[in-house]
Amino acid sequence: MRSPEHHLFVCGSFRANGAPAGACAKKASLALVQHLQEEVDSRGLGGVLVSMTGCLNCCVNGPVVVDYPSGNWYKGVTEDSADEILDAIENGEVAEQHLIKG
Numbered sequence: 001m002r003s004p005e006h007h008l009f010v011c012g013s014f015r016a017n018g019a020p021a022g023a024c025a026k027k028a029s030l031a032l033v034q035h036l037q038e039e040v041d042s043r044g045l046g047g048v049l050v051s052m053t054g055c056l057n058c059c060v061n062g063p064v065v066v067d068y069p070s071g072n073w074y075k076g077v078t079e080d081s082a083d084e085i086l087d088a089i090e091n092g093e094v095a096e097q098h099l100i101k102g
């Protein structure tokens with residue numbers, strides 16, 4: 001398997017006990033994973049993988065999505081902003097307006 005060009009990790013808020021109890025899950029990050037996967041599939045973005053993670057310890061910015069290997073962290077990601085992030089990826093750009101800065 002080749003390394004993905006973009007591996008999008010979506011916070012699923014999972015705690016050590018396995019419960020999706022954190023801020024991102026409460027703001028629909030679980031549905032966001034499905035949305036991102038469907039968009040990636042429909043756009044034919046073979047170089048993009050979507051995975052769910054545990055809490056990324058950046059809860060105040062949730063829902064959080066991290067893109068590796070670029071290392072870009074996105075905050076407050078909704079289905080609309082996820083589409084903008086994918087638009088930017090398709091164009092070889094970064095959705096700067098959604099980045100966690102600092």
Ligand code: FES
Nearest residue numbers: 011022024058059
């Ligand atoms: S619950 Fe998502 S970063 Fe902590």
